[in-house]
Amino acid sequence: MDSTYRQYFALQKEPFAADIPRKEILVTPVLSAVQDRFHYALRLGAVTLITGEIGSGKSTTLRYCVGGLHPSEYLVLFVTASAGSILEIYRQILAELGVENAGASRAKMTRRIKQEVLELAVGKKMKVALVIDEASLLRLEVFAELHTLAQFEQDSKPYLPIVLAGQANLVDNLRYRNSQPLASRVVAKCHLKGIDQNTMEDYLRHHLAIAGVNRMLFDETAVTAIHQGSGGLYRKANHLARGAIIAAAKSDSAMVTAEHVRLAATEIF
Ligand SMILES: Nc1ncnc2c1ncn2[C@@H]1O[C@H](COP(=O)(O)OP(=O)(O)OP(=O)(O)O)[C@@H](O)[C@H]1O
Ligand SMILES: [Mg+2]
Structure with a gap:
């Protein structure tokens, strides 16, 4: 054409470009309502879900919410899920943390991510959050892993709030038995309609x-x-x-x- x-x-x-900058995002009442839930989960160190139809604005909403956080106060680990194993998610998280060569084993990667999060949260007094777009693609066993990742043995402080965005089946996937520990940390959810x-x-x-x-x-x-x-x-x-x-x-x-x-x-x- x-x-x-x-x-x-x-x-x-x-x-009608796909890649509009944050300042050009239209702030609708729905967007503000999602942002409120996003902040609420971050304050509590809990989990929030954003579901919606294809092209309903989920990724744009995430970008808007994340972009509104002050980088001196927050470090957001923003990853895009795939249907792969948890290792793929861990690799992306480690890259967001600026860590190279954390090893290839799941245990080593988990340990390293936790160490980094604790260092940021306790050592540097930063707020860390994990945001996963396309989370409806995640395999079921990944939800159990994510729960483990957000559990810290030292104390029960919730250092790693998690925001999951994806299509509506994300909610169904969280109803499975193995996903329940993570699901029990959900404090807010919203669904983007037309x-x-x-x-x-x-x-x-x-x-x-x-x-x-x-x-x-x-x-x-x-x-x-x-x-x-x-x-x-x-x-x-x-x-x-x-x-x-x-x-x-x-x-x-x-x-x-x-x-x-x-x-x-x-x-x-
Ligand atoms: N609040 C908004 N203001 C301006 N444009 C928007 C807004 N929300 C969505 N858009 C536009 O709609 C397009 C599709 O939105 P987006 O990619 O966020 O949807 P999605 O729900 O993440 O889609 P998918 O299901 O494919 O992941 C964006 O590229 C952008 O052009
Ligand atoms: Mg999207």
Whole structure:
């Protein structure tokens, strides 16, 4: 697709981009409510869960929450889960801690991570938190391991709060027997659903403004079509909105309408 639509609508950059900087994230009431739970779990040294549909804004929400923590006070170990073994998670945690060569055995890696966390928490008076995105991909046995990782023998102080984000089956996985010790530390959970139509309108305006356009390009029918077509899910809305802008520019239309959204919808899943 060429980029003449950008000139047509005077868009200063690619609209509805996936990788927006933190300061350009739209702060919705839902985002603030998740942030409250995030802080609550961090204060208690407990576990919080953020679940949501695909493209509902989980990773963006995590980025927003983590980015709001002062780096002189907090060290966030941010990892992205995979379907691999716990060793893969440990490797990522150690990399976040700046540790190389902690050995390849599970026991050595666990010991080293705990040592580092204690040194930061007790020695340096830092607050440490473990944030795992895509946690719905984790194998069941990993939940038991994570519980062990967050247990410190010296005292029962909760030095390592954990935030888990992923699709809804994350909650089901935490109901299994072996996951129960970790599940029992959950103090808050929230589920990101599709946004409502008014928020969708705000969202579309917001992304246009990020791209330097302060005029609302989408008419009411287009907003409704994007809302319905996306089920209120951000990523799908991005694709529909961008596609509809392209279709409108092609047909030399100053406004984006439901018809343009329909054309865009034929191109995506
Ligand atoms: N609050 C927001 N403000 C602005 N844009 C947002 C916001 N939330 C989500 N987005 C947009 O929606 C896109 C999809 O969001 P995100 O990647 O966070 O969803 P996700 O739930 O993590 O998806 P997945 O299930 O694939 O992991 C982002 O790339 C961003 O463009
Ligand atoms: Mg994500």
